[in-house]
Amino acid sequence: MRKLILITLLLLSITPCLRAQRKQLSQARSYIKSGKDLDKAEKILQELLRSDSANITNTKIYQLWYQALQKQYDSGNEKLYLKQQYDTAAFFKTTDKMFEVLEKLDSVDTVLNGDRPKFRARSSADLNKLRPNLYFGGAFFVRKADYKTAYLIFDRYLKCADMPMFAHYDYANTDRRMEQAAYWATYCGYKLKVPEMTLRYSDKALADTARMGQTLKYMAEAYLIDEDTVDYVSALERGFEKYPMSLYFYPKLLEYYTVTNKLDSALLITDRGLSFDKENKMFLFAKSSILLNVGRYDECIAVSDSLIAMNDSLGEPHFNAGTAYLNKALDKETSMSKSLDRNEIRKNKETLMSLYRKALPYMEKYRVLAPKEKRKWGPALYRIYLQLNMGRQFEEIDKIISE
Template identity: 45%
Template structure:
């Protein structure tokens, strides 16, 4: 061995006892801080600094001091909250999360077998009992951050609450069978993921969320949204169909399913959905109005006019009902105008249809003046065909 290497090794051997002595002093100082209940933040930072060195990660004494320091911080903050003294609610939740992360990490070290293959798990029972006592704070932290619309933080708390049911440290607690809040946590995790627009996170706990039957309609909604985010139109439509079959009156599924079919020109499927909706609620204005629109698109003009006129008997201010009736008459006139305009009898019928359409379209214009893209062209055509010069001049300026 070269002389320089020997000197370096000698220096290392001389410095090692000093380093170990300094570490012991650092640990003892942190212990004293925990015992006094003062400078706890310094104790936590000191132990975390030691654990940042991979050589110290297997030292249980450092871990235990860190665990005790965090527990002392939590208990002090909780006491201030109980006594209604000045404290930040987020501190309680933050410490809860750090305690779960730290004590569960130490647990993996605590259960390592010794040189004879024995597993003592000396601290598991005590640490598990403590974490069990504060575990509700994970759910409450999720609720807290949800209300503040900090959905990423909320999701993290719900997810830790859910995942902790399977942590080795909680062996014997049987949360999966005994914790009634787990499905609620899964639902709210889905909700936060939906707000974040994260498809993978939305469906991660879907099966568990489905056990929260009170919110199953929203679970189906978020599932459909996840497929839409993933660009999976097949599964998206299947989810809409399934959701609509289960909850025909729920506001999410019906309009989106109709919109999908109409966008793809599948008016027959739209009509099947509309009829199914009316079976669930025959008085719904939305369902009846939607059916009128579909009948219009199918060219079933008389049926469209009939259903929309019944709606107007109940409420004369339904703008779309006026529009659908007017367009039903107008479309019939246009169809005849194209192929039958040379016959006198057909000319009279065309004129009659334009006249029938006119009051409904004018009423629609009055009720929806901003919808120029819908009423402008039909009215322009009617005024022109009926030789209504004054009205034609007025609308021609639009």
């Protein structure tokens, strides 16, 4: 008797809930049928899903929700076709939401009916017709610089290729826009500075050969944010191999090799760049600097002179050549300090003065070209004027570096 009473009470409590639910569904249907207050219909259906977990498997709710969205979509599509004023952003967001709802319906359908879902064929056919608008919607939001929304729409567009409900369309092999969509998703992730989003579709994006260089750049920047040095350098090397004249890959790669003191690698990529353009000033200046740093002073001077011959208004080649002569002089001074032979010392002294005299015009020219860089030319000229016994010039430079 006690069990019977409990069951009766339970049924009595459920019945009002069912009546309220039927009333809400009826109200939503009325809104949808009238074509007005479609947003209210959506709110009713969303509330039904939120308020009772049992409703999550109620396929009627998803079907009605889709119908409400479809009415909004059709209205917007008609206005766009007639070139009437319409909220284009809302139109594309509605398209995206239609996918979201029918994908949820398909998930519920699969739980209820296993590998023979009742609604899949109809749902996938409807969404397949709408799918191009996901691509155009993503592109629309990219133009509006709304990269987050654009990414989410491109993400949905791309995920269709891996979803069972679209398997028979074989988007991965039949959709020519997949590569471009992957590129734009990667671009949006890069603009948002979110590595995970940038890299999610980067492999697919690389198949878009027209934009491969940009994709590799976005990948490198994502790896840099993630502090993934191995993949960062790999992306740069891959980019440089493919685009040696790019103003992105070579400078970044050179910076990495220089900071990590891998100067042999730095010289190797620089020579590879020069093999494509032997008069490229960027490569020549880099080679001049690398040769200076590894102590190959005569080669540094030769490369610097070739740059100066091309354009004598470039300051840094003058500095590199002048510094190379000064370093040679320092080496000579070191060897002189170890010698006891007077004749050898005298000859070395003449050579030493010759090196300082050769360094002089380069450093004075660099001073003219880069007057604000006194921390570089100041100590160099101080040393030169001192060694060459140039009193007036020495006093001037002494005051400058003492300020």
